[in-house]
Amino acid sequence: MTATARETVLRRVQDALTRSDRPEVTVPRAYRTGRALPDGERLALFVDRLVDYKAQVRTCTAGTTATVITEALRAHGARRIGVPPGLDPAWLAGWDGEVRTDSPDIPAPRLDVLDGVVTASAVSCAETGTIFLDGAAADQGRRALTLVPDLHVCVVDLSSVRTGVPEAVAQLRPERPTTLISGPSATSDIELERVEGVHGPRTLEVVIRTDV
Amino acid sequence: MSTATGPSARGTFLGMPAVPPRSPYGTGHLRGERTFPRAAHDELGNEQLRRNLGKATHSIRAKRLDVTGELPDWEALRDAGSAIKTDTMNRLPELLEELERKVTEHGGTVHWARDGIEANEIVTRLVRRTGSDEVLKVKSMATQEIGLNEHLESQGITALETDLAELIVQLADDRPSHILVPAIHRNRDEIREIFLRQIPGVDPALAATPAELAAAARAYLREKFMTAKVAVSGANFGIAETGTLSVVESEGNGRMCLTLPETLITVMGIEKVLPRFQDLEVFLQLLPRSSTGERMNPYTSLWTGVTPGDGPQDFHLVLLDNGRTAALADTIGREALNCIRCSACLNVCPVYERTGGHAYGSTYPGPIGAVLTPQLAGMHAAKDDPNSSLPYASSLCGACFDACPVKIDIPSLLVELRHQHTEQSGTTAEKLAMKAAATVMKQPKLFTAAQRAAGLGRVVAGRSGTFSHLPPPFRGWSDSRDTPAPPKQSFRSWFASADGAAAMRAAAQDGARHTDDDSQEAQ
Ligand code: SF4
Numbered sequence: 063m064t065a066t067a068r069e070t071v072l073r074r075v076q077d078a079l080t081r082s083d084r085p086e087v088t089v090p091r092a093y094r095t096g097r098a099l100p101d102g103e104r105l106a107l108f109v110d111r112l113v114d115y116k117a118q119v120r121t122c123t124a125g126t127t128a129t130v131i132t133e134a135l136r137a138h139g140a141r142r143i144g145v146p147p148g149l150d151p152a153w154l155a156g157w158d159g160e161v162r163t164d165s166p167d168i169p170a171p172r173l174d175v176l177d178g179v180v181t182a183s184a185v186s187c188a189e190t191g192t193i194f195l196d197g198a199a200a201d202q203g204r205r206a207l208t209l210v211p212d213l214h215v216c217v218v219d220l221s222s223v224r225t226g227v228p229e230a231v232a233q234l235r236p237e238r239p240t241t242l243i244s245g246p247s248a249t250s251d252i253e254l255e256r257v258e259g260v261h262g263p264r265t266l267e268v269v270i271r272t273d274v
Numbered sequence: 275m276s277t278a279t280g281p282s283a284r285g286t287f288l289g290m291p292a293v294p295p296r297s298p299y300g301t302g303h304l305r306g307e308r309t310f311p312r313a314a315h316d317e318l319g320n321e322q323l324r325r326n327l328g329k330a331t332h333s334i335r336a337k338r339l340d341v342t343g344e345l346p347d348w349e350a351l352r353d354a355g356s357a358i359k360t361d362t363m364n365r366l367p368e369l370l371e372e373l374e375r376k377v378t379e380h381g382g383t384v385h386w387a388r389d390g391i392e393a394n395e396i397v398t399r400l401v402r403r404t405g406s407d408e409v410l411k412v413k414s415m416a417t418q419e420i421g422l423n424e425h426l427e428s429q430g431i432t433a434l435e436t437d438l439a440e441l442i443v444q445l446a447d448d449r450p451s452h453i454l455v456p457a458i459h460r461n462r463d464e465i466r467e468i469f470l471r472q473i474p475g476v477d478p479a480l481a482a483t484p485a486e487l488a489a490a491a492r493a494y495l496r497e498k499f500m501t502a503k504v505a506v507s508g509a510n511f512g513i514a515e516t517g518t519l520s521v522v523e524s525e526g527n528g529r530m531c532l533t534l535p536e537t538l539i540t541v542m543g544i545e546k547v548l549p550r551f552q553d554l555e556v557f558l559q560l561l562p563r564s565s566t567g568e569r570m571n572p573y574t575s576l577w578t579g580v581t582p583g584d585g586p587q588d589f590h591l592v593l594l595d596n597g598r599t600a601a602l603a604d605t606i607g608r609e610a611l612n613c614i615r616c617s618a619c620l621n622v623c624p625v626y627e628r629t630g631g632h633a634y635g636s637t638y639p640g641p642i643g644a645v646l647t648p649q650l651a652g653m654h655a656a657k658d659d660p661n662s663s664l665p666y667a668s669s670l671c672g673a674c675f676d677a678c679p680v681k682i683d684i685p686s687l688l689v690e691l692r693h694q695h696t697e698q699s700g701t702t703a704e705k706l707a708m709k710a711a712a713t714v715m716k717q718p719k720l721f722t723a724a725q726r727a728a729g730l731g732r733v734v735a736g737r738s739g740t741f742s743h744l745p746p747p748f749r750g751w752s753d754s755r756d757t758p759a760p761p762k763q764s765f766r767s768w769f770a771s772a773d774g775a776a777a778m779r780a781a782a783q784d785g786a787r788h789t790d791d792d793s794q795e796a797q
Contacts, residue, residue, distance in 0.1 A: 067385075067386040067387060067388050067392060068386040070386075070388055071370075071386045071388060071593065071595045071599065072367055072370065072371070072386075074294035074599035075366050075367045075370065075544070075599050075602065076291075076367050077291030077294060077599075077603065078291075078294055078599045078600070078602035078603035078608075079363075079364070079366065079367070079602065080291055081291065081293075081603045081604075082603075082605055082608070084364045085364075087357050087360050087361040087364060088357070089354055089357040089358050089361060090350070090353050090354055090357055091354055092347070092350040092353065092354070093347040093354055093556070094347045094350075095555070111569065114569075115572070166582075166583035166584065170534050171500035171501070171534075174496075174500065187570075189569070190569040190570035191569065191570065197581065197584050197585075198581065198584070204583060204584040204585070205529065205532075205575075205585055206533050206534060206584075206585075209526065209529050209530065209533060227555050227558050227559050227570075228555035231551075231552070231554050231555040231558065232552075232555070234551075234576075236513070236515075236516035236518050236551045236576075236578060237380065237516065237518075237578045238578075238581070239575075239576065239578070239581050239585060240575075240577075241529065241573065241574070241575055241576075242558075242570070242574035242575075242576075243572065243573060244568075244569070244570040244571065244572050245572050246572070247524070247525055247526040247572055247573070248524050248525070248572050249438050249439075249488055249524055249525045250455070250524075250566070251438040251442070251455060251457055251488075252438070252442075252462055252465060252484040252487055252488065253329075253461060253462055253484060254329065254333055254334075254458070257484045257488045259492070260438055260488050260491065260492055260524075260525040260526060260527065261492060261495065261499070261525050261526035261527045261529075261530050262525070262526025262529060262572070262573065263526075
């Protein structure tokens with residue numbers, strides 16, 4: 063029997079490695095990990111980075127979440143919005159527009175009729191202004207939901223904001239599809255001029271709940 | 275750094291395993307048609323290219339310095355990144371098997387491809403199975419390297435690039451000129467013309483502004499995203515520990531392709547594997563900051579096999595060799611495989627800045643391309659192999675080494691490749707270097723002075739820092755002088771010194787007398 067491509071490639075890798083030394087390597091992890099900043103500083107850093115990426119930022123408390131979400135939706139003229147099945151219904155208490163609850167049975171292209179979408183988030187990184195969405199969490203929804211509509215209103219609890227990348231990555235569940243978002247979609251492909259929004263949502267509204 | 279140094283033991287012992295084959299000759303995009311000096315000479319005539327490229331490299335360079343400078347632990351991150359990659363190469367067989375096991379456990383299918391031809395066939399077969407004759411593509415160097423689009427086309431399958439720059443390049447029937455900004459050689463008026471000619475139903479009143487042009491691309495591709503059955507992507511990282519794959523991007527076309535179609539096919543070079551999920555904490559800091567000079571790129575997708583109810587329900591990972599094991603068998607090649615394709619070395623390279631990516635003839639341009647390309651595809655496969663001129667496409671100034679987030683010592687690797695080439699061809703490295711230099715640098719004597727100062731120590735002493743294997747062109751030089759190897763001083767620090775200034779003045783005077791001869795030679 064002739065060797066399969068798998069056997070051949072693996073044998074080649076083995077052979078290649080036996081042709082010279084393979085010194086033991088210990089990875090030096092002297093970079094910063096386990097950082098923590100007080101709430102105020104973390105919030106300031108996170109907001110600074112989000113704004114730098116052209117995201118729009120609103121802060122609120124648990125009690126004013128619904129009001130601020132409604133403000134964010136109205137600011138962009140949204141009328142018909144989508145939500146993941148597990149989103150806290152109280153968050154839309156002030157919203158009088160149409161709401162469609164997503165489900166895997168809805169073909170993704172149909173999400174194109176939505177003006178916007180409201181979701182929660184899993185964890186964020188202050189230093190880079192990055193929000194991590196867990197595609198298997200009921201309040202964040204499948205990946206297509208936060209991708210196809212043009213407006214994404216994303217709710218972030220300050221307690222879920224970590225200082226740096228290592229602290230945020232440590233919170234992830236690897237087997238779940240995860241999307242890292244830093245500002246709205248952008249391109250600099252034409253003469254290096256930055257343009258917001260090519261394919262993903264052109265507007266990202268981040269609602270930070272400072273007491274949660 | 276703990277990469278193996280010292281001469282390789284090639285052919286010394288009985289029973290030494292065979293050298294794995296390089297990427298097959300005559301397929302894919304790992305070899306140009308002209309030698310570097312010739313191609314560079316033509317590209318230099320393109321004013322637009324040089325202006326755009328100059329603007330691009332300078333602006334990305336400045337941004338990169340800003341965002342790397344703000345991290346007090348940047349050097350520690352580079353050390354970690356470098357060590358993780360070295361560790362990866364050392365343990366590649368077990369890591370690849372672990373990755374395969376994890377992807378399979380999560381409902382994906384893993385395929386192995388000995389070379390680009392085989393990878394192309396696998397992808398074609400998988401696409402056919404979906405019944406579709408159109409695939410969406412996310413920008414991917416691996417698929418560009420193997421010429422996947424051309425192969426699919428020959429099989430009656432249309433491959434549509436969805437990255438804005440790649441789309442521009444594809445619609446213009448052109449080739450990418452930069453890893454990161456592939457259409458940097460085009461200006462907005464040209465792009466408007468291309469869109470008007472190639473996009474069906476585009477508004478003839480389309481304005482030549484980046485915003486309007488991007489909007490036209492959005493409208494054109496949106497319909498494709500919504501109806502596509504199958505997409506092909508590359509991968510920035512594949513995590514062995516968990517089977518998680520990752521694509522780093524800005525526009526969202528990646529997310530569209532990774533999420534909306536029923537079938538996803540990912541082609542990944544075997545060197546892109548990372549041992550642990552935790553390693554992302556290092557590379558998600560190193561890659562965006564080195565690449566686009568951003569703290570983080572707008573979008574990164576992580577996925578593991580298949581997720582019921584979310585994204586493609588049929589996922590295939592094609593693991594590609596295509597000369598990578600040949601590179602791995604070589605101490606130079608092994609280090610070059612650590613590259614994470616951030617393009618930082620391109621943006622700081624004075625030679626690249628003048629010629630652009632096309633002159634290198636390969637999918638992988640710039641300093642790392644000059645090392646990686648001959649490693650993957652060889653440099654003696656044809657008479658006057660264009661790849662054999664690539665190790666000379668450098669001033670050895672050292673800027674690429676300083677910029678590289680995984681600390682690949684590109685100048686030293688280039689010098690060793692020059693040894694390998696001159697040993698085989700019997701010609702002199704200096705003559706070939708001058709030929710490339712005369713074309714690119716306009717003032718070849720200045721270039722020589724720079725090369726002497728920055729590179730000669732490396733050339734003479736080799737990577738081991740000893741004089742054990744003196745290359746032929748420098749034998750006479752070292753015989754007639756009792757000189758220790760100059761320190762590995764960076765070109766820029768030398769240039770700034772009084773010594774450097776004096777040498778450059780002398781070289782400039784000398785150069786004024788000889789420039790004509792040298793540019794003759796470049797023809
Ligand atoms: S060699 Fe280093 S700097 Fe150049 S592209 Fe690769 S990782 Fe980036």
